[in-house]
Amino acid sequence: xxxxxxxxxxxxxxxxxxxxxxxxxxxxxxxxxxxxxxxxxxxxxxxxxxxxxxxxxxxxxxxxxxxxxxxxxxxxxxxxxxxxxxxxxxxxxxxxxxxxxxxxxxxxxxxxxxxxxxxxxxxxxxxxxxxxxxxxxxxxxxxxxxxxxxxxxxxxxxxxxxxxxxxxxxxxxxxxxxxxxxxxxxxxxxxxxxxxxxxxxxxxxxxxxxxxxxxxxxxxxxxxxxxxxxxxxxxxxxxxxxxxxxxxxxxxxxxxxxxxxxxxxxxxxxxxxxxxxxxxxxxxxxxxxxxxxxxxxxxxxxxxxxxxxxxxxxxxxxxxxxxxxxxxxxxxxxxxxxxxxxxxxxxxxxxxxxxxxxxxxxxxxxxx
Amino acid sequence: xxxxxxxxxxxxxxxxxxxxxxxxxxxxxxxxxxxxxxxxxxxxxxxxxxxxxxxxxxxxxxxxxxxxxxxxxxxxxxxxxxxxxxxxxxxxxxxxxxxxxxxxxxxxxxxxxxxxxxxxxxxxxxxxxxxxxxxxxxxxxxxxxxxxxxxxxxxxxxxxxxxxxxxxxxxxxxxxxxxxxxxxxxxxxxxxxxxxxxxxxxxxxxxxxxxxxxxxxxxxxxxxxxxxxxxxxxxxxxxxxxxxxxxxxxxxxxxxxxxxxxxxxxxxxxxxxxxxxxxxxxxxxxxxxxxxxxxxxxxxxxxxxxxxxxxxxxxxxxxxxxxxxxxxxxxxxxxxxxxxxxxxxxxxxxxxxxxxxxxxxxxxxxxxxxxxxxxxxxxxxxxxx
Numbered sequence: 001x002x003x004x005x006x007x008x009x010x011x012x013x014x015x016x017x018x019x020x021x022x023x024x025x026x027x028x029x030x031x032x033x034x035x036x037x038x039x040x041x042x043x044x045x046x047x048x049x050x051x052x053x054x055x056x057x058x059x060x061x062x063x064x065x066x067x068x069x070x071x072x073x074x075x076x077x078x079x080x081x082x083x084x085x086x087x088x089x090x091x092x093x094x095x096x097x098x099x100x101x102x103x104x105x106x107x108x109x110x111x112x113x114x115x116x117x118x119x120x121x122x123x124x125x126x127x128x129x130x131x132x133x134x135x136x137x138x139x140x141x142x143x144x145x146x147x148x149x150x151x152x153x154x155x156x157x158x159x160x161x162x163x164x165x166x167x168x169x170x171x172x173x174x175x176x177x178x179x180x181x182x183x184x185x186x187x188x189x190x191x192x193x194x195x196x197x198x199x200x201x202x203x204x205x206x207x208x209x210x211x212x213x214x215x216x217x218x219x220x221x222x223x224x225x226x227x228x229x230x231x232x233x234x235x236x237x238x239x240x241x242x243x244x245x246x247x248x249x250x251x252x253x254x255x256x257x258x259x260x261x262x263x264x265x266x267x268x269x270x271x272x273x274x275x276x277x278x279x280x281x282x283x284x285x286x287x288x289x290x291x292x293x294x295x296x297x298x299x300x301x302x303x304x305x306x307x308x309x310x311x312x313x314x315x316x317x318x319x320x321x322x323x324x325x326x327x328x329x330x331x332x333x334x335x336x337x338x339x340x341x342x343x344x345x346x347x348x349x350x351x352x353x354x355x356x357x358x359x360x361x362x363x364x365x366x367x368x
Numbered sequence: 369x370x371x372x373x374x375x376x377x378x379x380x381x382x383x384x385x386x387x388x389x390x391x392x393x394x395x396x397x398x399x400x401x402x403x404x405x406x407x408x409x410x411x412x413x414x415x416x417x418x419x420x421x422x423x424x425x426x427x428x429x430x431x432x433x434x435x436x437x438x439x440x441x442x443x444x445x446x447x448x449x450x451x452x453x454x455x456x457x458x459x460x461x462x463x464x465x466x467x468x469x470x471x472x473x474x475x476x477x478x479x480x481x482x483x484x485x486x487x488x489x490x491x492x493x494x495x496x497x498x499x500x501x502x503x504x505x506x507x508x509x510x511x512x513x514x515x516x517x518x519x520x521x522x523x524x525x526x527x528x529x530x531x532x533x534x535x536x537x538x539x540x541x542x543x544x545x546x547x548x549x550x551x552x553x554x555x556x557x558x559x560x561x562x563x564x565x566x567x568x569x570x571x572x573x574x575x576x577x578x579x580x581x582x583x584x585x586x587x588x589x590x591x592x593x594x595x596x597x598x599x600x601x602x603x604x605x606x607x608x609x610x611x612x613x614x615x616x617x618x619x620x621x622x623x624x625x626x627x628x629x630x631x632x633x634x635x636x637x638x639x640x641x642x643x644x645x646x647x648x649x650x651x652x653x654x655x656x657x658x659x660x661x662x663x664x665x666x667x668x669x670x671x672x673x674x675x676x677x678x679x680x681x682x683x684x685x686x687x688x689x690x691x692x693x694x695x696x697x698x699x700x701x702x703x704x705x706x707x708x709x710x711x712x713x714x715x716x717x718x719x720x721x722x723x724x725x726x727x728x729x730x731x732x733x734x735x736x737x738x739x740x741x742x743x744x745x746x747x748x749x750x751x752x753x
Binding site for chain 1: 422423424426432433436602658662678724725728730732733734735736737738739740742
């Protein structure tokens, strides 16, 4: 693969950093919504290149993190059923439920499988007709189309022992919820890249229209992100509020029509509970009546998601809303580490706490 | 709310004094609402997984969980000074001679991959663990756990490959064992090799010898082995396939030892990769490290595949590379000697040992930021969105 080095040049980075320092109008808080962006900011140490008045707030764009604990408990309850093979992505397995995690259940003998794609789960179902294969599906609009395709394929190939738990979440309602939160002040957004390839940049118009804030959709390489933050700062400095697209090599205004059609065929919007943001109207996707046979929550209707309270010392909810930073948490890096996570944000490779713990130099005196 | 914490508990979570954390046994007291409310820093919540009761895959990753298992299970039981150093081999004197002794087990899947197979790996892995102690490897053992139904032709291929690798590494396989388990109870072939070597040099290579000012060197590009196996396992084909770097390093080490006397520590960055290896050395020596990301060699194909799978090449295992910690004044001489050797042609300095931030490895990133390079935690898991 090529085209990596072009986006990682330190000379260009320094030039962008210098311009940022020049145009920043004053203390500014810019939220990067996507967990992939949060991760890249820490991995490349971009904070060191930001002007001191710029604070990057980490947003709710990590699907593992925003899945509430009750849902994890539900997955665990499903995995404990003797006839069920539960498949999900690796990160999901380590998220603590109220008493256990899927990984612990796996070590105790539950049939829990790590898959890299929903099609792997579908293959499991085909190969083991005697098992009920449940795919615990999470993700924003980026991953939802692939999961919808898997469901459609199961339908076409008449695979009766494949079902899905749909925990799909939508990014725009979450951004709106963050803007409405009383304890968060945001001057602009660095918008998600991969999600925007599906939904297009048009989806953020309400932010400009109703809130008068700039949005810059960004790529994931360090220079992409630096440039996107700079573009937000330039808008603020000019007194503009527009949607700009930094990630033109992947994102179009209208998004991906085909993917959106597949989503619409399989799913319909539903109200959903988010960790840290609570219930948000029409912020999730549920399986349409037409495909009810593939809905694990209908097939195993007795296994429901009960409300569960996050660990009292954990501030994941505040972190996901951008109200607090990971290092503000008193168990950050002590009781809560990637090996012994108390909250979901320390688990996922896209979680803000995991990113700051793994890469952040904040706890190191004189790093270099 | 607190009742929930006490009774249904997040896996036995309890409040214990901060000072008692590592032992986890001293003065375990019942949690109290007041302590949390008062934000009393002397009381912290004990990490629940410290008491995780089952083995997880991550315990075999070579990262933090493996280290925890060593501390909790093996070291207390086998307690002795040689083991306590936690090098990849034990070096000791026996009847006047200095010997190095090591063992390693191989469970790679698939058995055959571009650039090697489980047999070649089993020989080179043990040869390299001996070499990293400054030893000339001499004799190996080979023990096989075979699964019922394994084609004998496959076993023959693996054994032939081991014989060839042993020839290259100038060792002899002088003893061994064979066991067979029922179908479904193994993955074809597991191999254990143990090895002894002779330490002829007066050197004292150990992870606890690094000193502030020393140079950190790697012998070649990182991550080839891990990504060669991953690519084969995931069925990812490339124009030019990534080949495993598995190779014996004993003669490269001999060349380095002959060139300079300022070698402090040698390690082959296998499980857990470069990042975990450097963290182990930093912790063992009580020093910090500063790396320059732009200097760290990673082949474009490996970097690309890592990007695709959401992996970090600094955590991907190598099976034919070494990391050397060298006295600063010997840097040029040792690099020159390594580059003159076919297995060290691409040797390069990637950073310095420092007195600041002991036990922490920091990196200057490619765009000029800074970040921590931490120990591998759990298994490397691909991104999900």
